[in-house]
Amino acid sequence: xxxxxxxxxxxxxxxxxxxxxxxxxxxxxxxxxxxxxxxxxxxxxxxxxxxxxxxxxxxxxxxxxxxxxxxxxxxxxxxxxxxxxxxxxxxxxxxxxxxxxxxxxxxxxxxxxxxxxxxxxxxxxxxxxxxxxxxxxxxxxxxxxxxxxxxxxxxxxxxxxxxxxxxxxxxxxxxxxxxxxxx
Numbered sequence: 382x383x384x385x386x387x388x389x390x391x392x393x394x395x396x397x398x399x400x401x402x403x404x405x406x407x408x409x410x411x412x413x414x415x416x417x418x419x420x421x422x423x424x425x426x427x428x429x430x431x432x433x434x435x436x437x438x439x440x441x442x443x444x445x446x447x448x449x450x451x452x453x454x455x456x457x458x459x460x461x462x463x464x465x466x467x468x469x470x471x472x473x474x475x476x477x478x479x480x481x482x483x484x485x486x487x488x489x490x491x492x493x494x495x496x497x498x499x500x501x502x503x504x505x506x507x508x509x510x511x512x513x514x515x516x517x518x519x520x521x522x523x524x525x526x527x528x529x530x531x532x533x534x535x536x537x538x539x540x541x542x543x544x545x546x547x548x549x550x551x552x553x554x555x556x557x558x559x560x561x562x563x564x
Contacts, residue, residue: 383414384414384415384416385414385415385416385451385452385556385559385560385563386416386418386449386450386451386452387408387411387415387416387417387418387450387451387452387453387454387559388418388420388446388447388449388450388452388453388454388487389404389408389417389418389419389420389453389454389456390419390420390422390453390454390455390456390468390471391404391419391422391456391457392422392455392456392457392458392464392465392467392468392493392504393457393458393465393467394422394423394467398458399458399494399495399496399529399533400456400457400458400493400494401419401456402534402538403456403492403493403494403527403533404417404419404454404456405419405538406534406538406539406540406548407454407456407492407540407548407551407552409539409540410540410545410548410549410552411552411556412556415556415559417454418446418450420443420446420447420471421439421442421443422443422467422468422470422471423467424439425437425439425440425443425467425470425471425474426439426440427470428470428473428474428477430477433477433478433479434478436474436477440474440475443471443474443475443483444474444475444483445483447475447483447484447487448483450487451487451488451559451563452487452488452489452490452558452559452562452563453484453487453488453489453490453517454489454490454492454555455468455489455490455491455492455493455508455512456492456493456494457491457492457493457501457504457505457508458493458494458495458501458504459493459495459497459500459501459502459503459504460504462503462504463503463504463507464501464504464505464507464508465504468508469511472484472511472515476515482515482516484512484515484516484517485515485516485517486516486517486518486562487517487518488517488518488519488520488558488559488561488562488563489512489517489518489519489520490519490520490551490555490558490559491505491508491509491512491519491520492505492525492527492551493505493525493526493527494527494528494529494533495527495528495529496528496529497528498528499526499528500525500526500527500528501526501527502524502526505524505526518558518562520554520555520558522554523547523550523551523554525547525548525551527544527548532544
């Protein structure tokens with residue numbers, strides 16, 4: 382049986398992040414041949430093109446983990462109508478130096494959760510624009526703009542009953558997308 386290793390990039394550094402919880406809970410909805418690894422992006426230095434020739438150890442680790450994955454899962458909050466700077470920093474680092482992008486061709490899914498009624502719609506749209514430039518084929522439908530509210534997560538940290546059917550459908554489509562596009 383083929384194993385699909387998914388690199389998970391959570392755009393929040395907060396200890397009790399809704400998006401970290403969502404990433405963990407979504408992984409539980411995947412089939413047994415999918416494994417998920419949340420990558421560390423909080424230890425990356427700020428991107429500086431002068432460093433392209435001698436990338437820091439955390440950057441090299443990030444790039445290695447991405448290259449080893451068959452797919453990507455981006456789970457992002459929305460900050461000021463866009464995705465967080467820490468996520469943009471990770472995108473920039475792993476795409477450099479020019480011609481050595483770890484992102485190239487990796488199938489991806491984009492989701493996010495926020496306390497606002499529109500979830501992370503604007504953040505996801507901005508992120509999709511960057512991913513398109515980086516040649517990351519991204520699942521278009523279904524979209525998942527999730528509002529953090531009571532019952533989103535169950536007592537065990539899984540997806541609560543009110544959201545389970547919708548998010549299971551999202552995961553099933555994501556799995557099919559990765560299977561179709563994984564090199």
